[in-house]
Structures are given as structure tokens and as C-alpha cells.
Amino acid sequence: MADTVVGQALSRVDARLKVTGAATYAAEHRFEGLxxxxxxxxxxxxxxxSAIDVDAARAHPGVVRNADVPELDATFINTEDPQADPIGVKGLGEITIVGVPAAIGNAVFNATGKRLTDLPILLEALL
Incomplete structure (x- = not known):
């Protein structure tokens, strides 16, 4: 019988910091303009x-609207990543973004009563 359940054990460079509570996370860092x-x-x-008056909120220092945020520039690296999954697809954004397909699948199930587990979720699968 194999002594592993899934995949290969990897030594994460941040494992000791996380286990001992010494790791810092994004929310703990302060940057100018954050x-x-x-x-x-x-x-x-x-x-x-019935109405929203944002003037009082906007009067506070640092309060901005989405329209006030400068345009972001993104660079896409167009390569496959066979370690990410068998077809080489990489995630986009934070690692937590991988939950989006499951959330969409659950929303489809809640709306239709039909549980879809294959991606992409297609209209044909609901018909």
C-alpha cells in the first residue's frame, strides 16, 4: 500500500513561519497609497x-470611489504550467480565485437544482 494519499510532499519555504505564527500576511503590511x-x-x-448622500463620507481624508483609483497595468505570461493541472492552465489573481468556479457551480445548482461538476459550465448541460 502506498504511504501517500495525494501527490508528493513538498517542503514549503514559509511552512515553519506559518506553523509557529511568525508569518506575516498581506493585511499586515502597510504601503503608501494603500x-x-x-x-x-x-x-x-x-x-x-431611497437615496444615498456620499458627501459626508467623501469629506473624510482617504475616502475614494472606484472611479478615483488609477488604472492598473497587468502583464500576462502566456505559458502553460503542467504542474498546476494536467492541461497546463494557471489561475488568475489571488490563489483564492480558484474557488470561483465552485461558487458559480453552486449558484447554478441553487438556481436550477442541477449539479454541474464539469468545467466550463455550459448552457447545453442545463438543457
Whole structure:
């Protein structure tokens, strides 16, 4: 019987830091011009928004709109990555972005009652 369950054990360079609690994460770093998003919950349960006055919020230093953020430049590296998966596809963005297909699949299931497990999710699979 094999002594491994999945794949090959790798020695991560940050493993000791994470296990001992010494690792730092992105949220712990401060950079000049860094922006944060804040979700503000309504104070009225089941209320209806009839108007939004953003002037008071915009008066605070550092409060910006999406339209105020400068344009981002992205560089795409057009190579296959056979270590990522058998067909060489790489993820885009943060590592957590890999949960998006599952979230979309769950949304499709909630909307239609049909569980799709193959990607890409196609309309034909729902018909």
C-alpha cells in the first residue's frame, strides 16, 4: 500500500513561519497609497434605500470611489504550467480565485437544482 494519499510532499519555504505564527500576511503590511474596502451594514432591518448622500463620507481624508483609483497595468505570461493541472492552465489573481468556479457551480445548482461538476459550465448541460 502506498504511504501517500495525494501527490508528493513538498517542503514549503514559509511552512515553519506559518506553523509557529511568525508569518506575516498581506493585511499586515502597510504601503503608501494603500486602499481598504469597508462594508457598512444598514441600521434599518428590511429597510429600503431611497437615496444615498456620499458627501459626508467623501469629506473624510482617504475616502475614494472606484472611479478615483488609477488604472492598473497587468502583464500576462502566456505559458502553460503542467504542474498546476494536467492541461497546463494557471489561475488568475489571488490563489483564492480558484474557488470561483465552485461558487458559480453552486449558484447554478441553487438556481436550477442541477449539479454541474464539469468545467466550463455550459448552457447545453442545463438543457
Amino acid at each position: 486602499l481598504y474596502g469597508v462594508i457598512v451594514n444598514s441600521t434599518a432591518a428590511r429597510g429600503t434605500v
